[in-house]
Amino acid sequence: MIMIEKNSFRRMPLIVAAAAFAASALYSAAPAHAHGDVAPQPVDTKGLKALPDGDWLSSNPYRGNKKAIEIGSSAYNQNCARCHGLDAQSGGIAPDLRELGTNYDDYFIGRVRKGVHRNGVTYMPAFQDTLNQEAMWAILSYLDKRHYELEGKDLETLYSEDDSKQ
Template identity: 60%
Template structure:
């Protein structure tokens, strides 16, 4: 089939334009950590630098609301929407409840995870801060399942 020259030029231009647009898009959106407004949460004893060992916001409705938003902006791209992993990263619905789960969460959130020089999860502790971390943890506990 022969395409008339005018149409061929138009088709070529459309393909080039599509390729140009496609190169500007990224599969997971902006991967720069997104700031979390935690101003509505009570301060944590010791401030944002002295990390506490257990979640001070457990069951706090406002923290859960903030945590849900923060998770969607910063965690869902790897851990899955609504904390339901598709296999890229751990499914956080299975994270233990209470202080034992807090310990694992805190370690990963603050320091990330890397093996053999490969970063599997970047550290978020210094970037998002303690209040945001515990808000995310508060929301994750509402998604917990043993199934």
Template identity: 55%
Template sequence: MIKISKGRAALLAAAALATGAIASSLSAHGNVTPQAVDTSALPDLAGGNDTWVTVNPYRGNQKALEIGQSAYGQNCARCHGLDAISGGIAPDLRYLETGDSGDEWFIQRFQHGSARDGKVYMPPMGEVLGQKAGWAIRTWIESKHTDE
């Protein structure tokens, strides 16, 4: 039998809870595994996936807008809502700040996700999808921005 310390057991319970919450929201919202995004039509970034930039290199790029829209639908909509309109599970990304400071916050979250107190609120996307896909999604999300 595997011995589990009290602290470890509490952690596992918390993780199970978090996974359960995400799993139930996912089963209602479709795909679980991140879907690879074809970004070959976009200009390569100098640092590849090793050096992440903090300002959107594709802002205003029409191709990035199209790729971003579809990549969002496949990887983000299940939590952040169809067409970027949140149903309440996760923040409504239409309200994200525009411009450079919004870019920096966006790509931080995209790359690393969000976790607190042993619970994963949003899984990290950087390794799986890569920064080209991240910036394409940002380009599309920024086009959906609203202040209302």
């Protein structure tokens, strides 16, 4: 015969609430740890002007270049979309990269090269051993296009920036 203490049922809601809290705490912590688990994928940058090895530029040499935007779109989807969202539209896990604009080239390249690490947690992996400078700038060229679209700016203005570099 099983004996159930009279007060056991009164404690049940407390036990269920504690278990639910523990489960939600573990679940909400998971994205922070899983955030940096993307394995960087190499990118084919054929068709882009080669940049000097080891001499990292501080501004995007491909801004407005349609080929760079095409390569950057593919590279973004392979390496960035998992955390930063499809079409660079963040779902809230990571920053919305469409909002970078064209004044943060050096900031962007530094983050992509070195990754983002805080308190021993990797929030974004380093890509400098996988992606070359051309691939990183191509991704930024794609993000520039997405920024123009977000702001409702004329894309021909962006494309003309490449024409002026010829």
